Amino acid sequence: MNSGDVQHIPLQLSQSCIIASIQIELTEEVLQQFRKDLLERLHTTKVRGVILDLSGVEIMDLQDFEMIHRTLSMAAIMGVETILSGFQPGVVSALVDLNADIDNINAALDLDDALQLMNSLRPLDQEVELLPENSSQEELNEVDESVELDLDCGEE
Numbered sequence: 001m002n003s004g005d006v007q008h009i010p011l012q013l014s015q016s017c018i019i020a021s022i023q024i025e026l027t028e029e030v031l032q033q034f035r036k037d038l039l040e041r042l043h044t045t046k047v048r049g050v051i052l053d054l055s056g057v058e059i060m061d062l063q064d065f066e067m068i069h070r071t072l073s074m075a076a077i078m079g080v081e082t083i084l085s086g087f088q089p090g091v092v093s094a095l096v097d098l099n100a101d102i103d104n105i106n107a108a109l110d111l112d113d114a115l116q117l118m119n120s121l122r123p124l125d126q127e128v129e130l131l132p133e134n135s136s137q138e139e140l141n142e143v144d145e146s147v148e149l150d151l152d153c154g155e156e
Helices: 028-044 062-077 089-097 111-121 137-146
Strands: 011-014 017-021 049-053 081-085
Touching (some): 011 028, 017 028, 017 111, 028 062, 049 062, 049 111, 062 081
Parallel strands (some): 017 049, 049 081
Antiparallel strands (some): 011 017
């Protein structure tokens, strides 16, 4: 199956965030295409976060959730905040029953709450500080020692 045959999850830009709203059935192919599309969009745009709206998802198994979690971890490594929103009660119950790893996940009840949470995590006027291109190795080592990376979706 080529990528033209796989349904795409739409990615929209709003308030300097990429908002992806899943309204289709989750399959491994759909989630792989989503990962590819999202990471490419993050690479080409300057956004402060990703919000994944799951309000259209009525059934999610542990494998689907883990694929989503890994994708959002990749986005966090690229320097953006990530938030899941709109979980259906049955999906939440199933994930907890299946012992899904829900640590270090930012979540919100709905899209409005997710946008408010994003504003508290990374305000619109907050700039990401980049190192100058001519930084010496000594300066880079100092930064390495002073910065602790959280690779699990950025929650405190």
